[in-house]
Amino acid sequence: MTARALVLVAPTRLEEREFPLPAIGDADGLLRVEAAGICGTDVQQYRGRLGGVPCVTPVIPGHEIVGRVERAGADALLRWGVAIGDRVLVEEVLRCGDCSACATGARGCERMRVYGLTVTIDEPPGLWGGYSTHLYLAPTVDLHRVPDGVEPAVAVLAMPVANGLRWAGALPGTPPGASVVILGPGQQGLGCAVGALVAGAGTVIVVGRAIDHRRLEMARELGAHHTVDADATDPVAAVRELCHGSGADVVIDATAEAVKAVTQAIDMCATGGTVVLAGLKGSAPIPGLVSDTIVLKGLRILGAGGHDHASVDAALRLLASGRFPLERMATHAYPLAEAEHALRVVAREVKGEKPIHVSLIP
Ligand SMILES: [Zn+2]
Ligand SMILES: [Zn+2]
Structure with missing residues (x-):
């Protein structure tokens, strides 16, 4: 053999x-x-x-x-x-x-x-x-x-779903009713949409680009409340409007390589909110990053890291449950x-x- x-x-x-x-x-x-x-x-x-x-x-x-x-x-x-x-x-x-x-x-x-x-x-x-x-x-x-x-x-799919459960739930401590924005509707971002819903988020917004049309549709099928095409509208303004002017409680950057997403995440996060950085940028610096915004808004900025054993088991149970x-x-x-x-x-x-x-x- x-x-x-x-x-x-x-x-x-x-x-x-x-x-x-x-x-x-x-x-x-x-x-x-x-x-x-x-x-x-x-x-x-x-x-x-x-x-x-x-x-x-x-x-x-x-x-x-x-x-x-x-x-x-x-x-x-x-x-x-x-x-x-x-x-x-x-x-x-x-x-x-x-x-x-x-x-x-x-x-x-x-x-x-x-x-x-x-x-x-x-x-x-x-x-x-x-x-x-x-x-x-x-x-x-x-x-x-x-x-x-x-x-x-x-x-x-349990791995991206496990990441999402952690990045959009346990890690930022998303409270029930919170508004959560996910930048990037790839498998990790879609996992985050599910993670936010499992955490009980009241508003889940997924931001993608024109090429992501099918993925944004998938986000809505999974239960996301709104999707934003960043090629058609300014995502920061769109998120602020959907969150009644104040920005989102939790913003997760799940884009790969898009350096602009980091400053957008900071700009669309509400005062006292949490930004989770999950997308790797190939060691590239972030142009236009103004740290004063983080200070003045009192933001928490968290690095996502990976999943843990328990979140993978939870993801597998979720896959078996048919809930999403x-x-x-x-x-x-x-x-x-x-x-x-x-x-x-x-x-x-x-x-x-x-x-x-x-x-x-x-
Ligand atoms: Zn992989
Ligand atoms: Zn070792």
């Missing part, structure tokens, strides 16, 4: 390779991959640079991974809290297991690695990414059991052989396609 995988050998060069299936001991395991979600990070990785830094190669990409536990040792199953055959979502961050942060379970493992991004195929057994029929489950992996009835391409039509976000699925086309769809380079979330089905 062998695994079939796509290896990014150099920027924009994906090659199909076969790998022998590894021997599994007491503490590790093997996953039969059912879906590998593709996000903007995958596109940047494919092109060769992530956050201004060259990507590691040769790597099997794919960090949003769902599959069934095919083989695992008894110790591993006990530690992970799963059984053979269970459908699981893989936490992409692999902790080292023995630094000071790992000892206490805190964030910031000193030697953390990331499935699909930082471990090369040269490290045995090579199967460190989701664009593959099989994934190696290292002893320190963190798995989430997927509730019955949640399809693989929908289960991968989140499965509609899973718009495209492709076999491994069409990965390059799938990446172009995610990059919105394929005319006529309106992707929200795209998966590979190996």
Whole structure:
């Protein structure tokens, strides 16, 4: 038996390779991959640079991974809290297991690695990414059991939904009835719209651009009260008007690379409000940032970071509950052989396609 995988050998060069299936001991395991979600990070990785830094190669990409536990040792199953055959979502961050942060379970493992991004195929057994029929489950992996009835391409949405639950709910402490604005209607932004609604927000406004037409429609289908096309109207003025002149209680910047969104977020936030910065800008400075506005309005500015284990489990329960039509976000699925086309769809380079979330089905 062998695994079939796509290896990014150099920027924009994906090659199909076969790998022998590894021997599994007491503490590790093997996953039969059912879906590998593709996000903007995958596109940047494919092109060769992530956050201004060259990507590691040769790597099997794919960090949003769902599959069934095919083989695992008894110790591993006990530690992970799963059984053979269970459908699981893989936490992409692999902790080292023995630094000071790992000892206490805190964030910031000193030697953390990331499935699909930082471990090369040269490290045995090579199967460190989701664009593959099989994934190696290292002893320190963190798995989430997927509730019955949640399809693989929908289960991968648990990560953006988990981010949204945290960024639009717990992190800013969104109180019931609050007004929440989300800049950027990508999968993270749509996750934030759901997170704001779960927190009990009274007004949820999602801001996008003309190209985001389908995504803004999706935001309304999920329950957002208003959407704003920033190409057609000034988003700051539009938000102020929708919030009766005062601005929003919570503003989340979930845009990738749009530096202007940061100053817009600050400008549309109400006095005493909270701005959550969640979108990475490739280390770019923010032109026109006037810090006096933050001081005079008494704003809280928070960096979003990622999700935690509990918010991913909550997201999976939410997906299973059917409370929001989140499965509609899973718009495209492709076999491994069409990965390059799938990446172009995610990059919105394929005319006529309106992707929200795209998966590979190996
Ligand atoms: Zn991702
Ligand atoms: Zn560690």
